[in-house]
Amino acid sequence: MSRIGKLPITLPGNIEVSVADNNVVTVKGPKGSLSTPVDKDIIVKQQDNEIVVERPTEQKRHKAMHGLYRSLINNMVIGVTEGYTEKLELVGVGYKASMVGTILELSLGYSHNIFLSLPEGVSATAVTEKGKSPVITLDSNDKQLLGQVAAKIRSLRKVEPYKGKGIRFVGEVIRRKAGKTASK
Numbered sequence: 150m151s152r153i154g155k156l157p158i159t160l161p162g163n164i165e166v167s168v169a170d171n172n173v174v175t176v177k178g179p180k181g182s183l184s185t186p187v188d189k190d191i192i193v194k195q196q197d198n199e200i201v202v203e204r205p206t207e208q209k210r211h212k213a214m215h216g217l218y219r220s221l222i223n224n225m226v227i228g229v230t231e232g233y234t235e236k237l238e239l240v241g242v243g244y245k246a247s248m249v250g251t252i253l254e255l256s257l258g259y260s261h262n263i264f265l266s267l268p269e270g271v272s273a274t275a276v277t278e279k280g281k282s283p284v285i286t287l288d289s290n291d292k293q294l295l296g297q298v299a300a301k302i303r304s305l306r307k308v309e310p311y312k313g314k315g316i317r318f319v320g321e322v323i324r325r326k327a328g329k330t331a332s333k
Contacts, residue, residue, distance in 0.1 A: 178229030
């Protein structure tokens with residue numbers, strides 16, 4: 150039995166969950182509504198204030214999807230109750246970030262500024278404190294979408310190993326390399 154899949158998902162009191170006939174699970178809460186299609190073989194049941202995910206057989210495919218769909222539904226429940234936050238830090242001389250409506254403007258040392266339109270459901274704030282690196286805070290109720298947007302922003306200027314310049318997650322440890330040594 151899948152260790153993740155067999156765990157029931159406990160629902161807080163302010164969450165509403167519905168499973169449609171075509172196996173689409175919809176979760177509604179104070180931070181919005183999310184839905185995901187579930188494979189037709191996987192069984193999703195709502196019992197009292199818990200959701201239980203079951204699989205029909207012990208096939209390798211069913212075992213793999215059992216834990217996957219349980220995690221996806223759990224992430225939706227957490228997303229509509231608490232939401233998810235991701236913080237990115239811009240390390241480098243002259244690197245700047247600012248928000249204009251739903252457009253994130255980044256100055257990353259290129260000859261031009263980068264304008265990134267954030268998808269619906271993701272909000273961002275850019276804070277620059279004197280003497281510190283600018284920090285971009287992304288908020289969303291969809292964990293997958295938030296991670297995708299954060300990875301896209303990070304890919305615009307990857308962290309290089311010699312000086313550590315680039316866009317990184319707050320608290321991320323970068324493996325540094327030694328530079329050239331002057332020999333005589």
